[in-house]
Amino acid sequence: MTKPPFRLSPYQVQFLLVIGFITVGYALYVRYLAIELSTVALACDGGLQTLLCQARVLSTVLFKNSVFGITALVIAALHVMRPSIVLLTGGLIAAGLGIVLYNVALSGIAIGLLILGFARPAPATA
Template identity: 40%
Template structure:
């Protein structure tokens, strides 16, 4: 029995694009508005606000390359067994990783996501 290649439907593609754009926008906001601003870093020295805690969490996650590791691990899972949910999560993690300084692993994950479109997909309808 032949399977079709992995290709989301138009409705699923719209949801994937919207979630990917949301993740990219969040990453751009975090990097340029909170992480790179020295004034925010100085203001967060003695404060315990949600913004400062989020900033510290993102900086800690960057230090351990969590965004890149999540992107590459989800992309490998997507490459082995294509799925809409895993593709969406991998795209979001890759978008965040590229913006948040985890470029090497996230770029490799983006390449694997592109290659995953050539993989046979069991969830496809003939």
């Protein structure tokens, strides 16, 4: 028994595009306006308790421990075994955050695995 190929509907593709742009946009915001901007970094290290500083601390802890990359890799491996829109969305979110927030190697492998989730044998012709 062969599995049918995993195909996305146009609405699912649009949903993934929106989620991808939001995820990468937020990651760019945190990276360039919270982590790397020296004035914000000095204020947050000085004890400022804002939502931006909390996002900075959380993302710093997560990327130092490679959480984004490992999560993206695990979800992508699950997606290769059992492709679904839920796993694809989760993997896209984790990989998008990982690519922008310094977990490039593991997140890059995860992106490749997410693409491999679409590879299924072609249906036999009679």
